Amino acid sequence: MAEAHWHDLGPVDALASRPLQQISVGRTRIALSWAGGEFAAISGACNHVGGPLGDGALDGDYVVCPWHHWKYHRKTGQGEPGYEQEAVPRYETRIEDGHLWIDLESGTKRQRIPHDPHPLARPVVRAPGGIRVVGLSTTAMDPAFPRFSTSEHLLTTALGFAEQWGAETQLFKLADLRFRHCEGYYSKSAHACTWPCSITQMDPDDQLDRVYEALVHWADVVLLATPIRWGVASSLYFKLAERLNCVQNQTTIRNKVLIRNKVASFIVTGGQDNVQGVVGQLLTFFGELGFLFPQFPFIAHSRGWSAEDMENNMSEVRTSRELAEGAEQLMNRALCLARDLIANQPAPDSVARGGRKAHHLS
Numbered sequence: 001m002a003e004a005h006w007h008d009l010g011p012v013d014a015l016a017s018r019p020l021q022q023i024s025v026g027r028t029r030i031a032l033s034w035a036g037g038e039f040a041a042i043s044g045a046c047n048h049v050g051g052p053l054g055d056g057a058l059d060g061d062y063v064v065c066p067w068h069h070w071k072y073h074r075k076t077g078q079g080e081p082g083y084e085q086e087a088v089p090r091y092e093t094r095i096e097d098g099h100l101w102i103d104l105e106s107g108t109k110r111q112r113i114p115h116d117p118h119p120l121a122r123p124v125v126r127a128p129g130g131i132r133v134v135g136l137s138t139t140a141m142d143p144a145f146p147r148f149s150t151s152e153h154l155l156t157t158a159l160g161f162a163e164q165w166g167a168e169t170q171l172f173k174l175a176d177l178r179f180r181h182c183e184g185y186y187s188k189s190a191h192a193c194t195w196p197c198s199i200t201q202m203d204p205d206d207q208l209d210r211v212y213e214a215l216v217h218w219a220d221v222v223l224l225a226t227p228i229r230w231g232v233a234s235s236l237y238f239k240l241a242e243r244l245n246c247v248q249n250q251t252t253i254r255n256k257v258l259i260r261n262k263v264a265s266f267i268v269t270g271g272q273d274n275v276q277g278v279v280g281q282l283l284t285f286f287g288e289l290g291f292l293f294p295q296f297p298f299i300a301h302s303r304g305w306s307a308e309d310m311e312n313n314m315s316e317v318r319t320s321r322e323l324a325e326g327a328e329q330l331m332n333r334a335l336c337l338a339r340d341l342i343a344n345q346p347a348p349d350s351v352a353r354g355g356r357k358a359h360h361l362s
């Protein structure tokens with residue numbers, strides 16, 4: 001093969017042993033497929049966010065992206081039916097002397113259907129106005145048969161104080177929201193875990209969009225309440241935390257800090273112990289998201305390991321003036337810090353960009 005733009009991909013026998021593979025020729029990524037006795041080559045970079053198409057799978061004549069499952073015809077590079085205007089480059093191939101060759105200059109033009117950006121993807125700019133507080137109740141219960149929750153009770157007490165203080169509040173009870181578990185896009189590649197969350201972008205019925213909106217765009221203060229379940233926070237808290245990886249991941253992959261000058265505090269209650277262990281996890285995670293904490297950033301109440309009289313625990317929390325005052329004082333500390341942060345907020349263009357890794361190095 002004389003022409004310089006033809007490149008030898010290797011022996012046909014070896015290449016035909018796999019139905020789909022990702023190959024690099026210089027800096028060009030190729031998704032090479034073999035089906036029905038024919039090779040075909042399209043770009044190995046997905047139009048969405050660059051997933052390695054050749055590492056995906058074949059679905060008939062379509063290459064399925066391994067990251068979020070967009071499909072492209074293995075011969076034409078066009079998107080699946082309904083998305084034909086979406087196309088990745090396709091390349092000519094030839095077999096000569098038992099080797100497969102590809103013409104990199106034959107690549108067709110990449111085409112993208114214009115997509116409106118997701119509303120969550122807009123720049124994060126604090127809207128003018130008073131302090132805004134979002135409460136997150138992570139206790140699990142059947143919304144059809146609500147029960148008294150000690151953590152939620154103290155959370156609503158604190159939110160009531162915030163309203164008297166003059167703040168706007170929103171309360172999200174995770175048990176009332178239908179949202180999917182994190183499906184592990186980050187485990188495929190850090191770049192497969194997108195902001196907004198891949199699930200949020202693909203599933204309009206997923207209701208975590210309103211929590212993202214509140215945390216990233218709306219709130220100055222986040223107050224999270226969790227029960228202790230077997231020494232750790234509630235399963236709904238962890239379900240939320242996994243879905244918040246997309247917020248932290250923007251710092252990791254783009255040095256883009258979505259959470260700035262926001263305050264987080266915590267309420268932890270339980271019939272069992274390990275308050276410090278639960279709060280340690282919360283502080284670490286919310287710190288890595290970019291939140292700041294007031295002095296004494298949590299309140300907690302626990303009956304201890306051997307207390308099994310949970311009905312007494314409920315009545316104790318329900319009637320305790322000390323705990324109610326503790327919740328109000330926690331809210332007050334968070335509000336005061338938020339007020340100071342807002343008052344001292346630098347102009348957006350003077351904010352030094354410095355992500356988690358840069359911070360760790362300093």
Ligand code: FES
Nearest residue numbers: 046048051065068
């Ligand atoms: S579907 Fe390919 S990168 Fe998202």
